[in-house]
Amino acid sequence: MTFVLVLVFLMVKSIVFKILTLLLYLGSFSTAVLTFLINPGITFKEKPCPNGKAYYCQTCKFTYPKNDKPYTHCYSCNICCADMDHHCGVFGKCIGYKNKILFYAFPVCSMFLLVMSLVSIFYHFMGEKKKNQNDTKL
Numbered sequence: 001m002t003f004v005l006v007l008v009f010l011m012v013k014s015i016v017f018k019i020l021t022l023l024l025y026l027g028s029f030s031t032a033v034l035t036f037l038i039n040p041g042i043t044f045k046e047k048p049c050p051n052g053k054a055y056y057c058q059t060c061k062f063t064y065p066k067n068d069k070p071y072t073h074c075y076s077c078n079i080c081c082a083d084m085d086h087h088c089g090v091f092g093k094c095i096g097y098k099n100k101i102l103f104y105a106f107p108v109c110s111m112f113l114l115v116m117s118l119v120s121i122f123y124h125f126m127g128e129k130k131k132n133q134n135d136t137k138l
Contacts, residue, residue, distance in 0.1 A: 021116050028109035032091075035103045040096030041069065041082035055080075069097050 043064055055064045055071050057080050064071045069083040074094045076087040083097035095103045 017116070017120075021113065021120070024109055024113040024116060028106060028113055031102045031106040031109060035095075035099050035106060036091050036093070038099040038102065040084070040094045040099045042077075042079055042094065042096070043071075043082065 043062075056062070057064070057071065057073050059073050059075075059078070060080050062080065064080060064082075071080040071082050072084040073080045074084060074087050077094055079094075081094040081096040083100070085095040085100055085103075087094050088103065091103075
């Protein structure tokens, strides 16, 4: 762990650190936007089911095909979503099988970006402190 921190401190002034920070920012931003824009797995039209195998929602009054992804009714959206994880209040939509990976990638990218920002702030704070100590000696 200490080796990683020393390596990160040495990288702060380098272009690699700046590029990595930019990539983490773009990753965080793009995963947030795509999580918001991508349909989580909501079926808007009733689909005919072969062999009579289906899932029927009493609340929606819809018949959904029974496949490997179970449908769950979301009471916030008032619609059923395939393989629903939860209804996210931050994004204001369901998190289902189509946007679940992007949803979990968003806080991971954001946390790494936060760590990189804190390391950069700490590095610059220590540099200013050292600079002030050198100025007072003169």
